[in-house]
Amino acid sequence: MTHLDKLNAAYREAPEIFQAGRYWKSYEEQITEQVKSADLSELRSGKYPIFSTFGFNDLVYNYHPRMPFYVKFMRQLVRRLFIDNRASLPYSLRLDDIREMAYNYCSIQGQVSDAVSVRSIGTSSFGKPQDLFVFEGQQYTMKFLSFYVRYCYAQNFMKLRGDEIVVELGSGSGYQIEILKKAYPKLTILCFDLPAQLFLCEQYLSNVFGPDTIVSSERNLAVTDLSQLEKGKIHLFGNWQFPLLQNFPFDIFWNAASFGEMEPNIVANYLNYVKGNCEWVYLMQARYGKESSQEAGVRKPIVFADYDQMLGSDYTLINEADAYDANRRVSQTGGYFQAVWQRSRR
Numbered sequence: 240m241t242h243l244d245k246l247n248a249a250y251r252e253a254p255e256i257f258q259a260g261r262y263w264k265s266y267e268e269q270i271t272e273q274v275k276s277a278d279l280s281e282l283r284s285g286k287y288p289i290f291s292t293f294g295f296n297d298l299v300y301n302y303h304p305r306m307p308f309y310v311k312f313m314r315q316l317v318r319r320l321f322i323d324n325r326a327s328l329p330y331s332l333r334l335d336d337i338r339e340m341a342y343n344y345c346s347i348q349g350q351v352s353d354a355v356s357v358r359s360i361g362t363s364s365f366g367k368p369q370d371l372f373v374f375e376g377q378q379y380t381m382k383f384l385s386f387y388v389r390y391c392y393a394q395n396f397m398k399l400r401g402d403e404i405v406v407e408l409g410s411g412s413g414y415q416i417e418i419l420k421k422a423y424p425k426l427t428i429l430c431f432d433l434p435a436q437l438f439l440c441e442q443y444l445s446n447v448f449g450p451d452t453i454v455s456s457e458r459n460l461a462v463t464d465l466s467q468l469e470k471g472k473i474h475l476f477g478n479w480q481f482p483l484l485q486n487f488p489f490d491i492f493w494n495a496a497s498f499g500e501m502e503p504n505i506v507a508n509y510l511n512y513v514k515g516n517c518e519w520v521y522l523m524q525a526r527y528g529k530e531s532s533q534e535a536g537v538r539k540p541i542v543f544a545d546y547d548q549m550l551g552s553d554y555t556l557i558n559e560a561d562a563y564d565a566n567r568r569v570s571q572t573g574g575y576f577q578a579v580w581q582r583s584r585r
């Protein structure tokens with residue numbers, strides 16, 4: 240059995256509450272099949288649009304995986320003829336101007352929040368990111384810079400020392416882990432996700448940091464408690480292994496653009512393993528809930544007040560704001576929030 244097959248087999252055996260909700264179930268098979276056949280050295284090139292659904296989205300132009308080919312073709316044509324690096328956008332903006340503004344925004348956010356400077360944290364070029372650009376000798380993509388902005392927001396309040404234990408659920412690409420670990424090499428990170436996403440995240444992070452920094456999800460399948468956790472490493476786990484966190488003290492729980500795509504009972508179940516165990520909770524989610532209809536999307540959208548209520552009196556909301564990427568507000572249509580809660584003092 241391959242590594243991914245083993246993860247899938249363990250996931251299928253897991254209780255119903257750890258199975259993906261309707262939103263992600265619709266992608267499950269497609270992602271697994273694509274992971275099996277993909278050339279992972281081209282993971283970020285845009286060749287596999289389905290990977291953009293969980294963060295491998297280093298594209299200048301984002302084409303939804305379900306967009307009809309003729310719409311995609313027309314958009315590409317318009318882009319080539321009228322937009323790419325011509326000053327044809329308002330205020331005579333070119334692509335390079337947008338990138339430079341985003342980089343400068345990150346620099347300033349870093350200074351304001353007392354974060355490790357963006358100048359010292361570049362992205363890896365593994366997976367041939369389509370949107371790769373260089374500033375001051377460091378490589379970036381817009382997506383990567385946007386994850387840096389999330390770190391800066393959290394850093395305003397958390398003021399990381401560098402030796403914390405961070406738990407991320409729904410890591411997707413693993414870019415947030417890449418940034419945090421590059422900023423603070425001594426962090427211990429536990430990342431949990433659905434099988435195919437986890438597998439890909441592991442491939443990516445192993446390429447970025449080398450296999451010695453990673454404790455593989457394949458090896459972790461046998462883990463029954465966290466007493467042997469290796470400090471300073473990145474540990475990958477299947478989402479169904481979340482109960483390992485019961486009574487496990489850690490510093491930060493992180494979930495971005497992920498809880499909102501689950502059903503409320505699934506989120507409440509995950510939070511029950513987190514509450515009381517950690518000092519900080521960072522969430523970045525759709526403020527008014529993700530799309531929902533009779534046939535598709537989530538069955539019951541979760542809104543900001545639901546998260547606050549689920550965290551209950553154990554946690555105090557420290558700050559809440561609209562979420563920003565490096566170049567714009569996150570999702571002009573839906574509205575995303577980012578927020579930090581701290582364990583309540585009694």
Ligand SMILES: C[S@@+](CC[C@H](N)C(=O)[O-])C[C@H]1O[C@@H](n2cnc3c(N)ncnc32)[C@H](O)[C@@H]1O
Nearest residue numbers: 259263293294409410411433436478495496497
């Ligand atoms: C839109 S992606 C976001 C990824 C990353 N956090 C980011 O901000 O780009 C949603 C993530 O949530 C994960 N996810 C969805 N449903 C889940 C579930 N029931 N349990 C655990 N993870 C889940 C997906 O696998 C995916 O990694």
